[in-house]
Amino acid sequence: MPFSANCPSCGAPVVFKSSASFHGVCEFCRSTLVRHGGDLENLGRMADLLEDASPLRLGSEGRHRGVHFAVVGRIQLRYEAGIWNEWYLLFDDQRGGWLSDAGGEYLISFLTPPGAPLPEFAALMPNDELKLAGRDFIVTNREEALCISGEGELPFAFGAGYPAQLVDLRASDGAEAGFASIDYSETPPLVFIGESLPFAAFKFANLRDEHGGSKPAGVVKALQCPVCGGAIGLHDKAVQSVACPSCLTVLDAANQSLSILQKAVAATRIEPVIPLGSVGHFLGKDWTVIGFQQRVIRAEGVDYPWQEFLLHHAQEGFRWLVEASGHWSWVTPVAKPPRYQVGFPSVIHNVVEFRRYSAGTAVTRYVIGEFTWKVKVGETWEIIDFVAPPQMLSREASHNELSWSLGDYLPQDEVMAAFKLKTPLPEPVGIAMNQPNPRAEGHRRVFSMFWKFLGLAVVAQALWFFVLGGRTLVDQRLVFSPGKDEPVTTQTFRLDKPARNLVLRHDTDLDNNWLGLGLTLIEKTSGRAWTAQSEIAYWHGSDGGESWSEGDRARELVFRDLPAGTYYFVIDPEISAEKPVSVADRIKVVRDQAAWSNFFLLLVFLAGLPMFSRYRVSAFETERWKDADFLSSGGDFGADDSDGDSGGDSGGDD
Amino acid sequence: MSRIAMVLGLAAFTLFNYGQYRGWSLFSDDAQAQPARSANAARTFHK
Numbered sequence: 001m002p003f004s005a006n007c008p009s010c011g012a013p014v015v016f017k018s019s020a021s022f023h024g025v026c027e028f029c030r031s032t033l034v035r036h037g038g039d040l041e042n043l044g045r046m047a048d049l050l051e052d053a054s055p056l057r058l059g060s061e062g063r064h065r066g067v068h069f070a071v072v073g074r075i076q077l078r079y080e081a082g083i084w085n086e087w088y089l090l091f092d093d094q095r096g097g098w099l100s101d102a103g104g105e106y107l108i109s110f111l112t113p114p115g116a117p118l119p120e121f122a123a124l125m126p127n128d129e130l131k132l133a134g135r136d137f138i139v140t141n142r143e144e145a146l147c148i149s150g151e152g153e154l155p156f157a158f159g160a161g162y163p164a165q166l167v168d169l170r171a172s173d174g175a176e177a178g179f180a181s182i183d184y185s186e187t188p189p190l191v192f193i194g195e196s197l198p199f200a201a202f203k204f205a206n207l208r209d210e211h212g213g214s215k216p217a218g219v220v221k222a223l224q225c226p227v228c229g230g231a232i233g234l235h236d237k238a239v240q241s242v243a244c245p246s247c248l249t250v251l252d253a254a255n256q257s258l259s260i261l262q263k264a265v266a267a268t269r270i271e272p273v274i275p276l277g278s279v280g281h282f283l284g285k286d287w288t289v290i291g292f293q294q295r296v297i298r299a300e301g302v303d304y305p306w307q308e309f310l311l312h313h314a315q316e317g318f319r320w321l322v323e324a325s326g327h328w329s330w331v332t333p334v335a336k337p338p339r340y341q342v343g344f345p346s347v348i349h350n351v352v353e354f355r356r357y358s359a360g361t362a363v364t365r366y367v368i369g370e371f372t373w374k375v376k377v378g379e380t381w382e383i384i385d386f387v388a389p390p391q392m393l394s395r396e397a398s399h400n401e402l403s404w405s406l407g408d409y410l411p412q413d414e415v416m417a418a419f420k421l422k423t424p425l426p427e428p429v430g431i432a433m434n435q436p437n438p439r440a441e442g443h444r445r446v447f448s449m450f451w452k453f454l455g456l457a458v459v460a461q462a463l464w465f466f467v468l469g470g471r472t473l474v475d476q477r478l479v480f481s482p483g484k485d486e487p488v489t490t491q492t493f494r495l496d497k498p499a500r501n502l503v504l505r506h507d508t509d510l511d512n513n514w515l516g517l518g519l520t521l522i523e524k525t526s527g528r529a530w531t532a533q534s535e536i537a538y539w540h541g542s543d544g545g546e547s548w549s550e551g552d553r554a555r556e557l558v559f560r561d562l563p564a565g566t567y568y569f570v571i572d573p574e575i576s577a578e579k580p581v582s583v584a585d586r587i588k589v590v591r592d593q594a595a596w597s598n599f600f601l602l603l604v605f606l607a608g609l610p611m612f613s614r615y616r617v618s619a620f621e622t623e624r625w626k627d628a629d630f631l632s633s634g635g636d637f638g639a640d641d642s643d644g645d646s647g648g649d650s651g652g653d654d
Numbered sequence: 655m656s657r658i659a660m661v662l663g664l665a666a667f668t669l670f671n672y673g674q675y676r677g678w679s680l681f682s683d684d685a686q687a688q689p690a691r692s693a694n695a696a697r698t699f700h701k
Contacts, residue, residue, distance in 0.1 A: 442655040453667060460667070558683065593677055595681070598674055599670070
């Protein structure tokens with residue numbers, strides 16, 4: 001039941017929609033009010049809220065898992081990198097929940113018993129694993145924030161502000177992008193568990209930009225640089241810092257004070273290939289380039305720079321477009337971080353195995369435009385890149401934060417088309433770590449073709465062997481004896497129709513001997529004759545304990561293009577004078593014989609095609625991986641730290 | 655690559671069928687590679 005009373009300070013009506021809310025802020029005079037039964041106590045004036053980026057406001061409505069909620073309160077917190085809001089939600093079933101909209105990401109969570117004692121705040125570090133309410137989580141962020149202001153109804157007493165030690169965690173189990181937060185400002189600490197969902201999933205209504213009273217999110221706000229007077233545009237109030245494109249001074253944009261965070265340090269100016277303010281059409285939405293930074297990793301004295309463009313969409317939040325050596329990637333934050341211990345050569349994300357490619361300390365070398373954190377030239381992050389083309393997974397870690405992002409390779413022409421660029425982008429150089437292997441698709445086709453040809457070859461061979469040929473016309477045993485010089489005549493056989501080929505096969509019992517044969521094929525009616533010579537030899541023995549053999553006891557001779565008729569062979573044998581023994585010879589005459597050797601030769605040739613294609617795929621991969629660090633090529637990952645890769649985890653995860 | 659493989663595959667398949675038609679074999683000798691027709695064979699063997 002809603003509770004209504006008048007503000008003891010200004011008399012304005014104050015309504016508590018939730019019976020669980022006993023703290024509120026008068027929206028007219030900003031007095032901090034506490035419910036005592038039917039009375040309201042005034043604790044003093046609440047500090048003003050800093051204007052923020054959120055499209056939400058008190059009175060906004062939405063749905064979560066089918067249950068309607070209303071936004072009834074919020075607290076605003078300041079941390080090292082800026083400010084964020086925690087919106088207090090009241091559901092129709094009287095549950096309370098919290099919705100955080102930091103950096104364009106929407107995280108909903110509910111107060112949940114942790115299920116086990118919690119570690120101390122100081123004991124938790126990024127990448128630590130923790131079980132909360134039976135689920136597995138990974139620490140992604142630990143902050144010492146200050147709650148600076150609030151408004152509306154809240155489920156706890158709220159003074160002029162209080163410090164809050166907060167730990168954010170992401171679920172490493174389950175299908176959804178689970179989220180948890182531990183608030184150490186109370187004893188025992190409070191645990192909130194929920195999930196990260198896209199803006200559209202909440203089906204919000206009554207947002208700020210639906211009413212004229214508030215400035216819509218995502219609309220440019222024009223300011224002037226306090227150093228050079230240059231124009232500065234702010235596209236989103238989530239922007240925490242802005243580097244003046246004119247003088248390169250980094251300014252604090254959190255509350256539009258534009259105080260100087262860092263004086264210009266870049267010696268040379270870099271002109272982004274996609275200018276700030278450009279609008280690109282990706283995934284059906286228009287994204288505006290609002291920030292640009294160049295970062296570099298130095299390895300063995302060589303700098304490996306890349307450029308990052310921060311893109312903004314009012315509802316979708318922020319994405320990165322990353323360019324390295326002319327290769328482009330679309331980079332999205334990963335809401336559900338994978339489990340990974342520094343030093344391992346691969347990581348699983350969404351059932352895909354990503355192989356570690358490289359690691360190093362990335363230094364920000366140049367910044368212009370807007371950023372959602374307090375950016376500065378010279379800031380460092382420990383980065384480990386993993387690849388599963390066309391995707392790459394990047395792990396960035398600092399002493400108190402761990403984040404993962406997923407990059408999808410973007411062909412250069414898609415980037416040009418998205419921004420409708422008139423001037424061509426720099427040509428890609430070399431092979432990007434997540435560049436799709438252009439030969440892989442061809443290899444798949446060749447492989448598929450191989451199986452089709454193989455099937456065809458089997459069918460054809462079966463036809464040749466069983467249907468079209470291989471009819472035996474003569475199968476006769478002959479004995480050639482020494483001393484008998486008379487030629488031997490075989491049985492006659494008839495060719496009803498012309499024969500493409502006629503095979504005469506000898507199968508002898510030669511043993512360390514040879515047999516010379518003078519062969520004459522005679523057509524009985526016409527007397528036409530075809531002659532040939534054949535010698536069969538077979539030798540075997542053993543030499544130094546190793547057996548050997550040479551030659552063959554059998555031999556085939558092929559006569560081609562014979563007309564129809566009645567035939568017989570006349571065989572004139574010549575037996576070795578050195579070993580004059582009888583030789584038995586089983587002769588077979590076969591017409592239109594199909595050879596198995598042709599079939600196997602065909603198979604070998606066909607198999608060569610996918611093998612060659614596979615070699616080309618491998619050659620591309622070899623080229624891709626030649627710049628990877630030693631660990632990625634299967635080295636000893638126990639010695640990982642020798643390349644300076646600590647993964648940025650200040651202990652705890654090795 | 656796939657087009658080249660298709661052309662080579664078809665060529666090999668065609669050659670295979672021609673070889674089978676002609677009776678080519680790795681393990682056979684061509685009788686006609688031997689001295690062809692005996693000059694007086696007909697006279698010798700005609701009955």
